[in-house]
Structures are given as structure tokens and as C-alpha cells.
Amino acid sequence: MSLQEITDRIATAETAAGRSKGAVKLIAVSKVQPNERVKAVLEQGHRCFGENRVQEAAGKWPTFREDFPDVDLHLIGPLQTNKARQAMELCDAIHSVDRPKLAKTLARLAQEIGGCPDLFIQVNTGEEQQKAGILPSDADAFIKECRGLDLPVRGLMCLPPVEEEPALHFALLAKIAERNGLDGLSMGMSGDFETAIALGATHVRVGSAIFGERVKPQE
Numbered sequence: 001m002s003l004q005e006i007t008d009r010i011a012t013a014e015t016a017a018g019r020s021k022g023a024v025k026l027i028a029v030s031k032v033q034p035n036e037r038v039k040a041v042l043e044q045g046h047r048c049f050g051e052n053r054v055q056e057a058a059g060k061w062p063t064f065r066e067d068f069p070d071v072d073l074h075l076i077g078p079l080q081t082n083k084a085r086q087a088m089e090l091c092d093a094i095h096s097v098d099r100p101k102l103a104k105t106l107a108r109l110a111q112e113i114g115g116c117p118d119l120f121i122q123v124n125t126g127e128e129q130q131k132a133g134i135l136p137s138d139a140d141a142f143i144k145e146c147r148g149l150d151l152p153v154r155g156l157m158c159l160p161p162v163e164e165e166p167a168l169h170f171a172l173l174a175k176i177a178e179r180n181g182l183d184g185l186s187m188g189m190s191g192d193f194e195t196a197i198a199l200g201a202t203h204v205r206v207g208s209a210i211f212g213e214r215v216k217p218q219e
């Protein structure tokens with residue numbers, strides 16, 4: 001599929017859901033993709049990208065930014081506290097805030113750096129043991145804690161269990177966001193972004209449908 005096809009499908013889904021044009025931001029997930037593929041998408045004018053590892057992002061985006069300074073880079077994968085500073089300096093948004101220790105580290109660094117990327121709190125809607133994210137039952141308290149730390153919380157993010165109906169997870173995420181007065185919903189990937197848009201996604205994270213299958217398997 002091409003970038004144009006995906007942006008067309010997003011526009012169609014926005015209209016079908018009665019959402020305004022441009023309500024949904026497309027994060028092109030470029031993790032483990034060859035640089036030529038990423039460059040081709042940059043040359044088509046797209047600027048918003050997602051990476052799930054700080055190390056990998058640090059290896060490619062400073063160079064791409066020399067030619068495309070207006071890149072909007074989103075970290076969508078788990079973040080270790082010892083990589084937090086690097087992530088904050090490199091990224092415009094972090095979608096994986098998922099525990100008090102990380103929130104406290106981000107708050108301290110935000111003071112030192114004098115700024116903070118937009119933050120999304122990751123919710124483990126499927127309550128999967130191996131997956132990152134705050135449990136749904138702890139989400140309200142954690143959102144409150146992050147706000148108490150003056151962190152710029154823009155919304156919530158989820159990654160539904162592969163074998164389950166994603167719509168149930170998107171609806172749960174939307175409900176938690178709504179009762180906490182949050183507008184941002186980072187949900188939906190290559191296989192389900194239209195469903196996510198119907199349920200209120202503001203950010204969809206689409207990788208393989210734009211770039212093709214990932215060269216190396218990851219997670």
C-alpha cells in the first residue's frame with residue numbers, strides 16, 4: 001500500500017465517523033525499516049513518524065532532520081528511565097508513559113531541560129502480563145499523579161491483545177480518556193486503524209501498511 005492510500009482511507013474513515021477532516025494524525029511507524037523506504041515517505045511530504053526504541057531513533061532521525069527539520073517524532077515503545085533524557089531531547093511526543101517511576105523521572109528532567117514532549121499514558125487494556133501499560137483500574141489515579149507532577153498529558157495509548165477484538169479495547173480507552181477529560185487517543189495500527197478512528201482515535205500508528213513488511217521481526 002502507499003502513503004496516499006492510507007491517508008485516503010483515514011479521510012474516508014473520518015467522514016464515516018462524522019469526524020472533521022484532519023482530526024486524525026497519521027504516525028508512520030518507521031521502526032526497523034530500511035532508510036530508503038523512510039526517505040521515500042519523507043520525500044512525499046509526510047513528517048510525522050513513530051519509533052519504538054530510543055536507540056534506533058537516535059541512530060537515524062538526527063541525520064534525517066538535517067534535510068527535514070520539521071519532522072515530528074513520536075516514541076511509541078517502552079521507555080527505560082535511563083533513556084528518558086535522550087528520548088525527551090529527541091522526540092516531540094512519548095506515547096508510553098506507564099508507571100510512577102517514569103513519570104517522576106520525566107517531571108524532574110522537564111524541570112532541568114525546561115520543556116517536555118507531549119505525553120500519552122499507555123494503558124494495558126488487555127491486562128496482559130508481558131505488556132507495558134498501567135492497568136485500567138489504576139489509570140485514573142495515575143493520570144492524576146502525572147497531572148500533579150505538571151506533566152503535559154495529552155491523552156492515552158493502547159496496544160490491544162493480538163487475538164482479541166480491538167474495538168472493545170479502543171472503546172475502553174476512550175471511556176477512560178473521557179472520564180478524565182483527555183482528548184488524545186493513540187490507538188489503531190495497520191490492521192485496525194479504521195475501527196480506531198470510528199471509536200475516536202486522534203493518533204493512529206501505522207507501520208507495515210505504509211512501508212511494507214518489516215525487514216527484521218520485532219515484538
Ligand SMILES: *Cc1c(COP(=O)(O)O)cnc(C)c1O
Binds near residue numbers: 031
Ligand atoms: C510496530 C508498532 C505499530 C505499527 O504496527 P503495524 O502493524 O506495522 O502498523 C504501532 N504501535 C506500536 C506500539 C508498535 O510497536
